[in-house]
Amino acid sequence: MNVICCDLEGVFVPEIWINVAQKTGIEDLRLTTRDISDYDKLMKHRLSVLSRHGLKLGDITAVIATIEPLDGAVDFLDRLRRKAPVIIVSDTFTQFAGPLMEKLKMPTLFCNTLVVDKDGSIADYKLRQEDGKRHVAVALRSLNYRVIAMGDSYNDIGMLKEADTGILFRPPENVIREFPEFPVVNGYGELESMLAAHLENQLA
Helix, strand or coil, X not given: CEEEEECCECCCECXXXXXXXXXXXXXXXXCCCCCCCCHHHHHHHHHHHHHHXXXXXXXXXXXXXXXXXXXCHHHHHHHHHHHCCEEEEEEEEHHHHHHHHHHCCCCEEEEEEEEECCCCCEEEEECCCCCHHXXXXXXXXXXXXXXXXXXXXXXXXXXXXXXXXXXEECCCHHHHHHCCCCCEEXXXXXXXXXXXXXXXXXXX
């Protein structure tokens, strides 16, 4: 039986932190997992920037409320969920994800959580599990699922490597160069064709 594991940002919705940077004018928040492979280093940088500028959770969720899924994402996800179970595996946080999941028609989501002070300041973050994306693929394979995984950033690579099939979707050039073993697709139509081929091979 197949299961499809997908990243969220860059695959179905725009990058949250880039949108926050655009809305606030704080360029230091533009860095994402496409740029920095060490997630802890990236998050400590973000928390430092938020503290320095006095931004709180409400400031970020206000930006998130304005974010819409990428063009074609909802229809693509609808079609995909009719073919196999789909799990969104993301390094975002429960406090961010709610409005985005509603716009995507509530797919299953595995993600992390934030530690928020009483005044709404973001004090820290808690991973659901260290190297959690990779562990999702490992766990599903241990249950005799055939895992197809797709993502666009450094933090997706562990999941792609553990999956039976790993696909890079609209990745930056630096990720393509460092991980040439993964096929690259740049649109939902191309991705759907590739996924269909893998799914059909398992049904044959």
